[in-house]
Amino acid sequence: MxxxxxxxxxxTGVANRWSIATGIARQMHAHGAKLAFIYQGERVKDEVQKLAAELGGGPAIECDVSNxxxxLALSQRIAKDFGGLDILVHSIAFVNKEDLQGKVYETSREGFKLALDISSYSLIALVKALRETLNDGGSVxxxxxxxATAIVPNYNIAGIAKAALEAIVRYLAFDLGERGIRVNAISAGPIKTASSRQVGGFSKMLDKVSAGSPLRRNISSDEVGKTAVYLASDLATAITADVHFVDAGYHAMGMFPDPPSDS
Structure with missing residues (x-):
């Protein structure tokens, strides 16, 4: 089915085939959705265009979400190619590498502005630009x-930006709810991607989730994609304004079991 x-x-947010957004795209394509992609810059252009061709041949559009x-040009292109849009996936984040190390109070004013603009405000900007293109009853x-809600050493300003993003999700859910458009967030566990490797101590995060989560393992981008399919589908028409964890249950842990003994 x-x-x-x-x-x-x-x-949004596809950089290569290991991106979380790529896992979402794969699963949505498998369930019949027609896809369009956006990317920024020549560095990822070829890879995104290749993935777009593999996943149904939809358009891959260059777009700077801070512009x-x-x-506006993106909205016009989507209206031309698709007529309307049922699903918007926001998987965009950017933080200067130096702001993912050390102390949060060392974050520069410009680094803070950049992180919040790209990682958080871009969701508002996309919805504003696409609001006439989004179909009633759709899913963002x-x-x-x-x-976003717990201390993760070195995540720093990225966590603050994600906290803002989650608040934006709730307020957009209220504003768009009168049109039946649902807005949710997916909180994915750590996955090896180009961006995640910039976070100091990332490999230790993977080890902690694998050892300490109820499922005793890490997750895959395709598992995130399956959750995205559900939230975008007519099975989730009454679900909005919430954060859905796909992290092998790690977020629910209060204390962690001792590591296995060698004896």
Whole structure:
């Protein structure tokens, strides 16, 4: 059964085939959705265009989400190619590498502004630009992380930006709810991606989740994708304004078991 047959989705945040957004795109394509992608810069252009061709041949559009004129052009292109949009996936984040190390009070004013603009405000900017293109009854979702509500050493300003993003999700859910558009966040556990490797101590995060979560393992981007399919489908028409954890249950742990003994 294809849960997204006849639906049109815009996927943001694909950088390569290991991106969480790519796992979401794969699962949505498998369930019948027609996909469009956005990317920024020549560095990822070829990879995103290749993935777009593999996943149904939809458009891969260059778009700088910090530029309102680029967002207007994106809206016009989506309206031309798709007519309307049923699903918007926000998987965009950026923090200067130096702000993912050391102390949060060492974050520069410019680093703070940049992180919040790209990682948080971009969801508002996308919805504003696409609001006439989004179909009533559609689904908007954003990717967040445990570090939005709990201390994750070195995640720093990225966690603050994710906290803002989760608040934006709730307020957008209220504003768009009168049109039946649902807005949710997916809090994915740590996954090896190009961006996650910039976080200091990331490999230790993977080890802690694998050892300390109820399922005793890490997660995959395709598992995040399956949750995204559910939230985008008609199975989730009464679910909005919430954060959905896909982290093998790690977020629910209060104390962690002792490591296995060698004896």
């Amino acid at each position: 294809k849960l997204l047959e006849g639906k049109h989705a815009l996927i 309102d004129e680029a967002l 979702m954003a990717l967040t992380y445990y570090g």
